[in-house]
Amino acid sequence: MIRTSSIHSEAGDPFAAILRPPDGETDYDRQLRLKREAEAKRISDSIDDELRKDEKRYKKRKEDVKLLLLGQAESGKSTLQKQFQLMYSPNSLEEERLSWRSVIYYNIARPVRRIFEVIDTYGDGDSDDDSTAEEHQEHKGPPSESSLSGDQVSNSDKQLASLRLRLSPLLSAESSLSDRLSGGTPVSGGTSKGNLFVRSGWQARALLKSKFRDRSSFTGQRSSLENAMPRKSEDSGMVIGEKDQLIEEVANILYACQDDIKELWDHTTVRSLRETRKLRLEEWAELWVILPGQHNSSVFSRVCPNHSSAIIFMAPVSAFDQYLEEDPRTNRIDDSLQLFTHICSNQLLKNAHLVLFLNKTDVLLSKLANGVNVKKYITSYGERPNDFDSVVNYFRAHFTQVHKRNNENQRVLYTHLTNVVDKRATQSIITNVRDSIFRVYLKSAALV
Numbered sequence: 205m206i207r208t209s210s211i212h213s214e215a216g217d218p219f220a221a222i223l224r225p226p227d228g229e230t231d232y233d234r235q236l237r238l239k240r241e242a243e244a245k246r247i248s249d250s251i252d253d254e255l256r257k258d259e260k261r262y263k264k265r266k267e268d269v270k271l272l273l274l275g276q277a278e279s280g281k282s283t284l285q286k287q288f289q290l291m292y293s294p295n296s297l298e299e300e301r302l303s304w305r306s307v308i309y310y311n312i313a314r315p316v317r318r319i320f321e322v323i324d325t326y327g328d329g330d331s332d333d334d335s336t337a338e339e340h341q342e343h344k345g346p347p348s349e350s351s352l353s354g355d356q357v358s359n360s361d362k363q364l365a366s367l368r369l370r371l372s373p374l375l376s377a378e379s380s381l382s383d384r385l386s387g388g389t390p391v392s393g394g395t396s397k398g399n400l401f402v403r404s405g406w407q408a409r410a411l412l413k414s415k416f417r418d419r420s421s422f423t424g425q426r427s428s429l430e431n432a433m434p435r436k437s438e439d440s441g442m443v444i445g446e447k448d449q450l451i452e453e454v455a456n457i458l459y460a461c462q463d464d465i466k467e468l469w470d471h472t473t474v475r476s477l478r479e480t481r482k483l484r485l486e487e488w489a490e491l492w493v494i495l496p497g498q499h500n501s502s503v504f505s506r507v508c509p510n511h512s513s514a515i516i517f518m519a520p521v522s523a524f525d526q527y528l529e530e531d532p533r534t535n536r537i538d539d540s541l542q543l544f545t546h547i548c549s550n551q552l553l554k555n556a557h558l559v560l561f562l563n564k565t566d567v568l569l570s571k572l573a574n575g576v577n578v579k580k581y582i583t584s585y586g587e588r589p590n591d592f593d594s595v596v597n598y599f600r601a602h603f604t605q606v607h608k609r610n611n612e613n614q615r616v617l618y619t620h621l622t623n624v625v626d627k628r629a630t631q632s633i634i635t636n637v638r639d640s641i642f643r644v645y646l647k648s649a650a651l652v
């Protein structure tokens with residue numbers, strides 16, 4: 205930028221005239237001018253410094269490798285992502301841990317609501333109403349109130365009414381938690397169990413909300429605790445570790461309600477419903493976290509990777525005896541192969557480094573050890589031996605074939621047999637994958 209010291213002395217320099225001290229400059233004016241010039245130089249130097257840093261950042265960004273984890277549902281993407289986090293960014297897992305409190309609390313509050321819903325259904329005395337299929341699937345008659353005397357029934361009703369009242373804060377909390385986890389999207393039950401389906405990014409959202417201090421607690425009011433805190437504008441960040449008001453309130457409610465929850469669980473009516481298997485709480489407590497569109501080719505048409513991208517495609521080889529929930533005629537291995545075909549042939553991804561994880565090999569091993577026969581599900585497997593090596597080689601050959609048929613760029617396919625639950629083995633594979641990616645880029649850089 206501007207170099208004041210040398211310019212003064214250079215004859216013919218257009219800046220020299222501008223920067224020359226004015227005629228008759230007093231000592232005081234000279235001091236001011238020198239101060240201004242020093243300040244201008246300081247600013248100029250700091251701009252130069254920023255530009256140099258920007259250049260470095262830009263270069264580094266160009267060297268970064270973007271990694272895409274792709275594969276059908278339940279193939280192990282999230283598990284592998286956790287292994288990456290454990291290896292390269294363990295702090296991010298610690299931050300994420302906080303967000304799991306919402307999930308755990310939701311999984312406690314949700315079944316309480318469901319118990320009351322089922323009680324209401326049977327309380328109507330109409331077993332053929334239009335309540336959920338699951339509740340009626342195994343219904344063999346009304347619960348035991350029918351066998352109780354009138355007094356007992358009214359006592360039981362009173363107890364339940366009182367419990368409902370005492371547990372009402374927890375029921376409100378459940379709605380707030382559900383709101384938070386679904387990002388305000390109404391809960392759309394994928395099944396009659398009423399599971400909450402959460403879009404990807406819920407953890408970030410949960411963290412963000414807690415960071416920006418959730419003003420809308422489930423009571424709908426600012427708590428005294430919150431009122432006592434100085435308000436911050438929405439764009440001011442919050443330090444992690446600052447208390448999440450909603451979560452703290454739910455924790456208090458759960459603590460206060462613990463005996464009522466136990467009482468509800470042990471109540472004659474609820475026990476009877478449990479015994480007749482109408483209340484399968486272990487299923488209701490499940491909260492599912494999904495990546496939207498994971499089974500949709502748009503998931504990869506949205507990404508526009510540059511030359512420095514790598515794809516890890518996860519194919520669960522243990523899934524040979526499973527079928528898609530949304531299409532029970534499609535074998536999951538077959539589905540995985542179709543997805544892999546799309547990825548190999550996708551023009552946007554054609555320059556990405558390609559790595560295939562034949563995952564869940566431990567599950568495959570145990571299925572084979574338990575005598576599950578591959579040819580029963582994959583007829584083309586024929587009379588090949590039903591052992592691990594033969595099965596894995598058979599599946600690997602199919603994936604390799606798909607890759608060969610869709611490989612106009614002559615890229616290499618790196619294949620690994622994985623069990624991504626196994627931390628040590630997976631981390632060694634990750635290192636291996638990282639090295640192979642860098643080898644390829646170094647090679648292509650040398651060629652360029």
Ligand SMILES: Nc1nc2c(ncn2[C@@H]2O[C@H](COP(=O)(O)OP(=O)(O)OP(=O)(O)O)[C@@H](O)[C@H]2O)c(=O)[nH]1
Pocket residue numbers: 275276277278279280281282283284493494495498563564565566567622623624625626
């Ligand atoms: N035994 C075993 N379990 C695995 C392996 N990989 C994943 N799992 C389990 O399989 C289930 C699904 O794994 P996720 O990592 O959630 O799969 P995902 O691909 O992210 O699933 P979606 O979110 O549905 O797309 C989890 O219960 C994992 O613990 C593996 O190699 N071996």
